[in-house]
Amino acid sequence: MGAVTRERIISEFHLLEKKAELLNIEPLEVYLIGGGNLALRGLKSATKDIHIIVLGREQFSLLQNLLETPLPKLPVYVRQYRSRWDYDLGMSTRYLHPLEGFYLDVFVKRVLDKLYLSESMVSRAEAPEEFSSHKWFRIMLVSKEDIFLFKSVTSLERTRDVEDLIALVETGLEYEIIIQELENQLSGDESLKSLVPRITHRLNILMEQLGTVKGLIRLKNYLDKISG
Structure with missing residues (x-):
């Protein structure tokens, strides 16, 4: 699969805004996480896929219509699969761009049966300046902390995933926001406590490479406390 650059993402999202206008769909709002978010922030040059979250089934249906409806000279994404269940929480779909060769993964509210796109995450999200004129296909970037x-939670132990986490740490994060968000999610769903060892393992990898970072130590101490 081909990598997609920041410039390509911007161009593609402008095309989807144009398509949404031509289809006269109701306004659609998507939240970028993962490599697409980092690329738009200028924290990586390109990403192999784009991950977005929508807030419910109605928004998911609008997005599905936008991606799959053919219009002349505008992108039509090819659906690779859709989760077997059909409900508002955790449904997912993968699309392939037929020309550019990148994947677009869509999640409804929850990502891979793990973390939720919470109200606090939504409140911290911001619209990038490049898409400030969008009215039909609205782009929101979740915060660096989120x-x-x-x-x-979701990254693999691949070099590029570790590099992404390092790049985020080096921007300077507000770790109290991370801790508070994790507390909120754990209080709403106790099953998420099973994620704590995974996060701790990622922190250990980061601390081995970055050395003493007070925020990472504070976060690790919190995780040790709640897992004890």
């Missing part, structure tokens, strides 16, 4: 939390 990206760090998502990636700490």
Whole structure:
């Protein structure tokens, strides 16, 4: 699969805004996590896939219509699969761009049966300047702190995943936001406590490479406390 650059993402999302206008769909709002978010922030040059979250089934249906409806000279994404269940929480779909060769993964409210896109995450999300004129296909970037939390849970131990986490740490994160968000999610769903060892393992890898970072130590101490 081909990598997609920041410029390609911007161009593609502008095309989807144009398509949404031509289809006259109701306004659609998507939240970027993962590599697409980092690329738009200028924290990585390209990403192999784009991950977005929508807040419910109605928004998911609008997005499905936008991606799959053919219009001349505008992108039509090819659905690779859709989760077997059909409900508002945790449904997912993968699309392939037929020309650019990158994947677009769509999640409804929850990512891979793990973390939720919470109300506090939504409140911290911001619209990038490049898409400030969008009216139909609205792009929101979740905060750096929330990206760090998502990636700490869902990333694999690949070089590029570790590099992404390091890049986020080096921007300077507000670790109290990360801790508070994790507390909120754990209080709402006790099953998420099973994620704590995974996050701790990611922190250990980061601390081996970055050395003493007070925020990472504070976060690890919190995780040790709640797992004890």
